[in-house]
Amino acid sequence: MSDAKWQSIARKGADLLRKNGIFLDNVERKIALVEADGAKVIGAAAFYTSSFRNGTVTYSFDLAVDERYRGKGVGRALLDGVLRIIDQASRFTTEPHVRVDVNVVNAPLLEALRRRGFVIKHLPGINEWHALKDIR
Numbered sequence: 001m002s003d004a005k006w007q008s009i010a011r012k013g014a015d016l017l018r019k020n021g022i023f024l025d026n027v028e029r030k031i032a033l034v035e036a037d038g039a040k041v042i043g044a045a046a047f048y049t050s051s052f053r054n055g056t057v058t059y060s061f062d063l064a065v066d067e068r069y070r071g072k073g074v075g076r077a078l079l080d081g082v083l084r085i086i087d088q089a090s091r092f093t094t095e096p097h098v099r100v101d102v103n104v105v106n107a108p109l110l111e112a113l114r115r116r117g118f119v120i121k122h123l124p125g126i127n128e129w130h131a132l133k134d135i136r
């Protein structure tokens with residue numbers, strides 16, 4: 001796919017994330033996967049990496065599926081896809097600690113992450129639910 005075509009798809013994916021409350025600057029640059037129905041982008045996943053001074057590399061991601069297409073496995077395809085990307089990316093780091101940290105606002109998604117080996121933690125200070133998994 002040409003860069004211009006991918007940029008246009010990534011913009012649509014970023015718009016979908018924004019419509020679902022993900023307000024991150026330049027999120028279109030972080031789009032890793034999209035699901036489409038013809039020319040229409042119906043789901044998108046953005047993927048992020050941070051590294052901390054203690055040597056921990058943390059991966060995280062955001063997902064959104066168009067409301068009209070939910071409950072049909074689109075979110076599952078994105079979730080499993082982004083977890084595969086993280087698994088591959090983590091093989092290219094020599095850092096001793098690699099973690100996935102997802103801030104989750106959606107109860108069914110928390111359960112889906114728990115089924116994939118994540119531990120769910122409530123962070124009372126910022127009142128957020130996080131799904132965490134140490135992968136090394």
Ligand SMILES: CC(C)(COP(=O)(O)OP(=O)(O)OC[C@H]1O[C@@H](n2cnc3c(N)ncnc32)[C@H](O)[C@@H]1OP(=O)(O)O)[C@@H](O)C(=O)NCCC(=O)NCCS
Pocket residue numbers: 020061062063064065066069070071072073074075076077102103104105106108109111112115
């Ligand atoms: C979260 C979201 C992406 C899920 O998309 P979806 O296409 O409806 O998801 P799927 O139907 O493919 O299901 C994904 C997983 O969640 C589970 N799930 C989804 N909806 C569920 C429900 N209502 N009840 C129980 N489980 C549910 C599925 O069983 C599946 O888990 P599994 O693969 O372990 O079986 C979608 O609801 C969304 O865009 N929400 C708004 C944005 C958001 O909250 N994003 C998450 C922040 S990272």
